[in-house]
Amino acid sequence: MEGYGKILLVEDDLSLAQWIEEYLQEHGYIVTHVSSGNEVISAFKTTKPDLVLLDIMLPGIDGIQVCKELRAFSSVPVVMLTARSDELDEVVGLEVGADDYLTKPIRPRALVARIKTLIRNKKTAETVPVKDKSLEFGELYLDSNSKRVLYRKKEVMLSSGEFEFIWFLACNAGQPVNRDQVFLALKGREYDGQDRRFDLMISALRKKFDDAPQNPEKIKTIWGKGYLFVADAWA
Numbered sequence: 001m002e003g004y005g006k007i008l009l010v011e012d013d014l015s016l017a018q019w020i021e022e023y024l025q026e027h028g029y030i031v032t033h034v035s036s037g038n039e040v041i042s043a044f045k046t047t048k049p050d051l052v053l054l055d056i057m058l059p060g061i062d063g064i065q066v067c068k069e070l071r072a073f074s075s076v077p078v079v080m081l082t083a084r085s086d087e088l089d090e091v092v093g094l095e096v097g098a099d100d101y102l103t104k105p106i107r108p109r110a111l112v113a114r115i116k117t118l119i120r121n122k123k124t125a126e127t128v129p130v131k132d133k134s135l136e137f138g139e140l141y142l143d144s145n146s147k148r149v150l151y152r153k154k155e156v157m158l159s160s161g162e163f164e165f166i167w168f169l170a171c172n173a174g175q176p177v178n179r180d181q182v183f184l185a186l187k188g189r190e191y192d193g194q195d196r197r198f199d200l201m202i203s204a205l206r207k208k209f210d211d212a213p214q215n216p217e218k219i220k221t222i223w224g225k226g227y228l229f230v231a232d233a234w235a
Contacts, residue, residue: 005050005119009033010040012058027112037061041069050119055081056093064096071097075160077118094204097159100197135170138234142170156208165201169219169229178226202227
């Protein structure tokens with residue numbers, strides 16, 4: 001078997017759900033499928049999955065609201081599935097705590113690769129001892145052990161992917177980091193020229209930290225150089 005782990009699949013298109021379920025089972029995953037947003041929390045607590053594949057457009061509670069509810073008590077990786085190549089869907093999904101997204105039609109190899117990476121990263125974080133580390137910039141406090149974020153004395157809920165990204169940027173405060181550096185550090189591969197997940201994540205982080213998207217001061221995009229975490233902008 002290539003893979004391992006338990007997947008909760010939330011998809012109302014039954015033919016697509018059957019295809020995904022069979023494909024993942026062939027790669028060694030145990031899959032539980034539900035077709036409505038109303039069923040997710042109960043199924044999640046019963047099956048205790050290692051990852052959730054969550055369609056955005058669902059009958060009952062939609063995927064965005066489901067993700068919000070999951071993030072209230074769990075940091076299990078969530079991959080959003082969207083039928084539209086709509087940046088708004090992707091941004092909103094990242095804002096509510098999704099770790100990644102895939103646009104339909106789903107590419108089988110990409111699906112398994114994302115699942116493998118997210119489950120592996122999550123299990124590594126849980127099993128490898130982490131030294132107590134924290135960073136503080138003005139009113140921003142980051143704790144890499146607890147993955148806790150405080151801004152203006154209020155806790156900010158970030159997905160695991162968002163925390164890894166802002167931690168990486170903060171560790172390189174004052175130094176622009178390009179997309180290749182980000183992808184190598186956080187995904188173990190170079191930037192392919194098309195994947196926009198970190199651009200979208202930047203948008204989500206700016207909203208969470210009141211950083212004006214048209215004129216950002218805290219997390220900047222430097223043309224031709226990459227992303228810049230501005231250390232003295234958090235006061």
